[in-house]
Amino acid sequence: MLARARDARHREASRVTIIGAVIDFLLGVAKLLAGYFAHSQALIADGIHSLSDLLTDGIVLFASRQSSHGPDAEHPYGHGRFETIATVGLAVALVLVAAGIAYDAARRMFEQDVVSEPGVLALVVALSSIAGKEWIYHYTMRAAKRHRSEMLRANAWHSRTDAFSSVIVVIGIAGAMAGFTYLDAIAAIGVALIIAHIGWSLGWNALKELADTAVDERQRGLLRESIMGVDGVKDLHMLRTRHAGGQVLVDVHIIINPHISISEGHHISEVVSHRLLKEFEDVTDVTVHIDPEDDEEEAVSLSLPMRGEMLKRIRRQLEGHTEAGRIERFTLHYLAGKVGVELLMPFDDASQPDSCRDIERQFREALAADPLIESLRVYWY
Numbered sequence: 030m031l032a033r034a035r036d037a038r039h040r041e042a043s044r045v046t047i048i049g050a051v052i053d054f055l056l057g058v059a060k061l062l063a064g065y066f067a068h069s070q071a072l073i074a075d076g077i078h079s080l081s082d083l084l085t086d087g088i089v090l091f092a093s094r095q096s097s098h099g100p101d102a103e104h105p106y107g108h109g110r111f112e113t114i115a116t117v118g119l120a121v122a123l124v125l126v127a128a129g130i131a132y133d134a135a136r137r138m139f140e141q142d143v144v145s146e147p148g149v150l151a152l153v154v155a156l157s158s159i160a161g162k163e164w165i166y167h168y169t170m171r172a173a174k175r176h177r178s179e180m181l182r183a184n185a186w187h188s189r190t191d192a193f194s195s196v197i198v199v200i201g202i203a204g205a206m207a208g209f210t211y212l213d214a215i216a217a218i219g220v221a222l223i224i225a226h227i228g229w230s231l232g233w234n235a236l237k238e239l240a241d242t243a244v245d246e247r248q249r250g251l252l253r254e255s256i257m258g259v260d261g262v263k264d265l266h267m268l269r270t271r272h273a274g275g276q277v278l279v280d281v282h283i284i285i286n287p288h289i290s291i292s293e294g295h296h297i298s299e300v301v302s303h304r305l306l307k308e309f310e311d312v313t314d315v316t317v318h319i320d321p322e323d324d325e326e327e328a329v330s331l332s333l334p335m336r337g338e339m340l341k342r343i344r345r346q347l348e349g350h351t352e353a354g355r356i357e358r359f360t361l362h363y364l365a366g367k368v369g370v371e372l373l374m375p376f377d378d379a380s381q382p383d384s385c386r387d388i389e390r391q392f393r394e395a396l397a398a399d400p401l402i403e404s405l406r407v408y409w410y
């Protein structure tokens with residue numbers, strides 16, 4: 030994501046998240062109080078659910094702040110994993126809270142004498158919770174569509190599942206008021222299961238991220254398609270991805286024409302990384318490695334001598350040829366385990382096409398014995 034667009038999105042994401050959080054807080058406190066004074070365990074559980082959402086929202090807010098900082102010297106891949114670490118902690122807390130609620134509700138079901146019928150206040154607050162959560166869903170979803178933000182979209186769906194949690198509570202309270210007092214405790218256990226499920230999936234995804242799990246096949250395919258669409262990319266391999274918070278880090282090898290210049294190859298790699306950053310909102314870091322040939326199985330050219338030694342070899346083999354002193358530039362192509370040699374020679378007034386052909390033939394014969402040299406080309410200018 031480019032810095033300026035990232036800032037605008039970050040501001041919008043923050044505003045939507047803050048408004049959702051304020052409503053969550055008000056609903057959470059109202060549910061805890063009404064649940065306590067109007068005797069509904071299910072409503073108390075739902076209140077805890079709302080307040081735990083507040084913590085989740087806090088982490089989202091914190092994460093979008095942190096990731097808008099971008100990378101620094103100490104954290105060169107950005108600050109996305111701060112969100113991940115906090116999420117693991119929150120997940121553990123949610124599962125423990127859920128277990129506590131379920132245990133408490135189950136205990137009370139077997140001690141029918143301590144159960145008292147919930148009051149009408151509990152029902153009113155639970156109904157307001159459904160309305161409030163549904164409103165947050167629509168509000169957040171509009172922002173998600175406007176900014177094509179997967180994070181906000183996920184938040185919106187979370188609000189809708191919250192509304193579902195409150196529907197369970199309404200059924201429990203209404204049932205208890207109608208005389209089926211155990212229904213409130215059953216609803217509390219239902220809400221506890223929802224909280225536990227949220228905690229479990231949050232924690233599981235965060236742990237997968239810490240284990241450097243790749244993006245799914247679908248997004249991998251989209252990334253691949255986008256890279257292959259860049260002019261000059263012949264193929265790619267080692268497309269590796271991992272997550273950091275809501276961000277995706279990508280590195281990839283692209284195969285390009287081995288005879289173009291370094292600057293053109295670099296240009297292609299820059300276009301590839303720029304394109305991924307622009308097209309995928311969650312991609313924040315791209316490293317492109319340029320390959321002149323497929324080296325996925327084996328780097329066959331790795332053992333070849335470096336330029337200094339190759340030039341010494343070539344000069345030694347051309348020793349005695351008077352024309353060898355006029356070579357202006359050596360270009361070496363390290364391909365398929367051998368070196369292709371290109372020589373640049375000045376074509377001056379004294380040069381004749383016939384003598385050029387002679388020189389080329391002599392050079393070729395001199396280098397033919399070298400097992401490392403694949404081919405020779407002489408360019409005259």
Ligand SMILES: [Zn+2]
Pocket residue numbers: 101103104108
């Ligand atoms: Zn830092």
Ligand SMILES: [Zn+2]
Pocket residue numbers: 266267282320323324325
């Ligand atoms: Zn490669």
